[in-house]
Amino acid sequence: MTRRVRNVDVDDWDDGWGDDSWGGGWGGGWDEGYAKPKPKPKPKANVIPGMAPAKAKSSAKSAPKAKPDAKPKAEAKAEAKAVKETLEAEVELPPEAPQDDRPTISLVVVGHVDAGKSTLMGHLLCLVGQVSSKQLHKFEKESKEMGKASFFYAWVLDEGDDERSRGVTIDVCVKHFSTKSRQFTILDAPGHRDFVPNMVRGAVQADVAILVVDVSHFEAGFDRGGQTKEHLQLIRALGISNVVVAVNKLDTCNWDQKVFEETKRRVNDYMVGPEVGFKQSSVNFVPLSGFSGENMLERKEPKLSWWTGPTLVEALDQLPPPPRPSSTAPLRLCVSDVYRSGANTCLSGKVVSGTISVGQKVVLQPSNEQTVVKSLQMRDAPARSARAGDHLDSVLVPVEPQFASIGGVISDRSTVPVSDTLQVQILVFETEVPLMRGAQLMCYLHTETLTATLVRLEKLIVKGETQDRRPKCLVKGNNAIVWLQLNEKVCVEPKSQSSAMTPLSRFVLRDRGRTVGAGVVLAVQ
Numbered sequence: 001m002t003r004r005v006r007n008v009d010v011d012d013w014d015d016g017w018g019d020d021s022w023g024g025g026w027g028g029g030w031d032e033g034y035a036k037p038k039p040k041p042k043p044k045a046n047v048i049p050g051m052a053p054a055k056a057k058s059s060a061k062s063a064p065k066a067k068p069d070a071k072p073k074a075e076a077k078a079e080a081k082a083v084k085e086t087l088e089a090e091v092e093l094p095p096e097a098p099q100d101d102r103p104t105i106s107l108v109v110v111g112h113v114d115a116g117k118s119t120l121m122g123h124l125l126c127l128v129g130q131v132s133s134k135q136l137h138k139f140e141k142e143s144k145e146m147g148k149a150s151f152f153y154a155w156v157l158d159e160g161d162d163e164r165s166r167g168v169t170i171d172v173c174v175k176h177f178s179t180k181s182r183q184f185t186i187l188d189a190p191g192h193r194d195f196v197p198n199m200v201r202g203a204v205q206a207d208v209a210i211l212v213v214d215v216s217h218f219e220a221g222f223d224r225g226g227q228t229k230e231h232l233q234l235i236r237a238l239g240i241s242n243v244v245v246a247v248n249k250l251d252t253c254n255w256d257q258k259v260f261e262e263t264k265r266r267v268n269d270y271m272v273g274p275e276v277g278f279k280q281s282s283v284n285f286v287p288l289s290g291f292s293g294e295n296m297l298e299r300k301e302p303k304l305s306w307w308t309g310p311t312l313v314e315a316l317d318q319l320p321p322p323p324r325p326s327s328t329a330p331l332r333l334c335v336s337d338v339y340r341s342g343a344n345t346c347l348s349g350k351v352v353s354g355t356i357s358v359g360q361k362v363v364l365q366p367s368n369e370q371t372v373v374k375s376l377q378m379r380d381a382p383a384r385s386a387r388a389g390d391h392l393d394s395v396l397v398p399v400e401p402q403f404a405s406i407g408g409v410i411s412d413r414s415t416v417p418v419s420d421t422l423q424v425q426i427l428v429f430e431t432e433v434p435l436m437r438g439a440q441l442m443c444y445l446h447t448e449t450l451t452a453t454l455v456r457l458e459k460l461i462v463k464g465e466t467q468d469r470r471p472k473c474l475v476k477g478n479n480a481i482v483w484l485q486l487n488e489k490v491c492v493e494p495k496s497q498s499s500a501m502t503p504l505s506r507f508v509l510r511d512r513g514r515t516v517g518a519g520v521v522l523a524v525q
């Protein structure tokens, strides 16, 4: 990990955050690689763009007598004024938006490859008015020209050239829509086994999942080799407890109720069974066709008259609001994307706790770069602030992109630990070989992809009781406390330190393309 040292005026940062702002907590303070506080005075006109201009000015005023190389007073004053004006102009405060108190829910869409995830979500966005008929017509025409006519709804979400020509989702696509009493962010995840890491990146940002099951190829997706079970294990391990199961492509079996019931029985048995353990009350099934749109917003098909339950939109609208940390909790925005925007950097991701506002001083971790939020974009519109649960399309900050990273965190004065040595509790899934000390695995920790070495097997946990004897190896079903050494330092929040379970404490381990375990971080070194 690259850490940059930057010459920053600490006094400006202390302003408004109190004296102890940087001292406490994990990795907080002016830690390694970061400039130590220097005595006054030293405000440089061009440090920390976006800093409160009044302070910069007063610091400049309180500077001691001119050093030999100092600028003449008038010139320094003019420079400070110019900086103040630039900074004021830089923070983009949009007009106050009407308050929307509908709970926000991030929804990951998972399921075996070609189950119809993108088609279902693309069609849903059309039905709720998020896609214009002009746009849809364009997709229809272009997909036909490419010989992929049946994918035109999927094109609403599959925006990459590769995705469109291959007819598969590769990366997670983020879109928004609202129902009567909920606001949703959709994370459309890929189903192909080669892209499971991308699916995990979508799932870690989600509160709830839609599992899409294709009745026309049920066995291929459900039994060994299919992704349905693996996706269910993953979302459960990543902390998702509510699932809407879309039993899809019912048009291909003439809306046969028996097919629906049998599919429901098989999937439900697995979901509430010992391997994944969802609560029965948190699993809902909806029969539908993502392509024809039947039972998504409305039920029109006479052959589906046997169904008296909700439509997909009704089922989504009835989802319980996810629990959120208190509004006074520290800011944690998990970064899922980073890109340059002129002289600034744009980050996107989900606020998992606290609030973020335009003009707020924040820290980009793990680089520990301090900056100011210039603008926010949420649900395709400028925003003044965002709270826990909101997914931000863009947080614009006036720093170079190398200070930000996917898998990083935007924090406030109370930062998260940054570590490469983790004590974790893992549950072992399927493994070809027992996991022993020295095993090298892929580790997916929120949006980070890392390699992890199993450096110490500490204890087995049997029926909730920690055993004294240290295990020699771990096999399927074992629940154990172990130490992982990562290939680089990452932002991580041990379970004990966060008021709620955040994505910063959950991880998944994979080996040779298979998920071998998942767990939660207990402590860091």
Ligand SMILES: Nc1nc2c(ncn2[C@@H]2O[C@H](COP(=O)(O)OP(=O)(O)OP(=O)(O)O)[C@@H](O)[C@H]2O)c(=O)[nH]1
Pocket: 111, 112, 113, 114, 115, 116, 117, 118, 119, 120, 150, 151, 154, 167, 168, 169, 170, 189, 190, 191, 192, 248, 249, 250, 251, 252, 288, 289, 290, 291, 292
């Ligand atoms: N008959 C029928 N076909 C459908 C339905 N939903 C999707 N399909 C077709 O299934 C194929 C795959 O659809 P996609 O939406 O790309 O599937 P996906 O699950 O998003 O695929 P990946 O993201 O690549 O895993 C396309 O040809 C769709 O037209 C449906 O309800 N009925």
